[in-house]
Amino acid sequence: MAKKTPAKTPTILGSALPNIPWEDKPADCPHVMWRNSANPLIGWNPTPNTARVYNSAPVPFKKGFAGVFRADGRNGRAALHSGTSADGLSFDIQDKKIEWVDENGQPATPSYAYDPRVVKIGSWYYITWCDDFPGASIGLGRTKDFETFIRMENPLMPFNRNGVLFPRKINGEYVLLSRPSDSAHTPFGDVVLSHSKDLTYWGKHRMVMQKGGSGWWQGVKIGAGPIPIETKEGWLVFYHGVSTTCCGFVYSIGASLHDLDKPEKVLYRTRDYLLTPEKPYETTGFVPNVCFPVSALVDAPTGRISLYYGAADTYTAMAHCQVDELLTYLKANSEV
Secondary structure (H helix, E strand, O other): OOOOOOOOOEEOOOOOOOOOOOOOOOOOOOOOEOOOOOOOOOOOOOOOOOEEHHHHHHHEEEEEEEEEEOOEEEOOEEEEEEEEEEEOOOEEOOOOOOOOOOOOOOOOOOOOOOOEEEEEEOOEEEEEEEOOOOOOEEEEEEOOOOOOOOOOOOOOOOOEEEEEEEEEEEEEOOOOOOOOOOOOOOOOOEEEEEOOOOOOOOOEEEEEEEEOOOOOOOOOOEEEEEEEEEOOOEEEEEEEEEEEEEOOOEEEEEEEEEOOOOOOEEEEEOOOOOOOOOOHHHOOOOOOOEEEEEEEEEOOOEEEEEEEEEOOOOOOEEEEEHHHHHHHHHHOOEOO
C-alpha cells in the first residue's frame, strides 16, 4: 500500500480566502509580481463629487469585501470614504466622506485624511491614515460595520506618515510601523516601529529599515505599505521606495521579511524593485510615476497575494504574486 504524501503546511499563517481576486501569471512574464489585466480598477470621477480614488484599503468583509478609500474631492481635498465590493475588482464607493465620531459619540471628522490602511484585530477593523494633527500625522480609528467609524487617540506626534498596524499583538503588545517625516512632500524617510499595550500610549521606538542600498530606486525615502503578512518564515512586508529624477519622484514597490518575534529585525530585503511605473496609468496622471502599495488580500492555502496599489495618484490598480515564489526570489536577491 502506497504511503500518503503528507500535506504541505501553508507558508502563510492565516485564513483561506477562496474568492480572492486573482489572475495567473502570464506565460511571458519573467517577474515574481504581475499586474491584473483589468487595471486600472477605479478611474477618474468614480462618484459625482470625487475626482480620484487611489491609495486605498479593501479587506475581506462578510461574503465580499469592504474598505476605506482615499478620495480626492473635486475641490482637491483628500478625505476617507467607505466602500464595498462583491468581487474585489468593482467597487461601490460612497459619495459622502466618512463622518467620524469620538469615543463619546461626538463629531470628530478630520479636515483632511488620506492613504488609509485597514486591519482586523479581534472583532474590530482598525484604520490608520495620514491625519491633520496639526499637519501630517498618524490617525487611528475603528469600525465593525464600515458604517459607524470611531476616531481614537492619535498614536504618534507630527510629522509622520504611512502608519501600518501588525495584525496581532507581538509579545503582548500592539506594533505599529510608521515613517517620520516633515510637513511638506518629504525628501527623506525611514521606517520605524513603535509598541503599545493599549493602542493609546506608544513607545519603545525602534529603527527598522533605512533608505538606500546599492540601487537608486529606494535612495530618497521608503515607507511601509499593506498590513504585514504572517508567514512561517517571518513577517512579509511590502513597502514603497522612492527615487528622484530630473522630472520628480518615482515610487516603486519592494518587499522585506522580518523576524516574527522581533519585527525590527530585517531578515531579507529586495535589492531590486518588484514593480515600478511602466504602464500609462502609472506613468501619467495627477502625480506621474507612482506605484504605491496599500492593501493586500491573501489566501493562505494557495499562497496567493493580491496587492492593491495607487497608480499615479489617480487610479486604483492590482498586482499579484505567490508567496513561495516571492520568498525564494527575495532570499536570492536580498540586500539588507
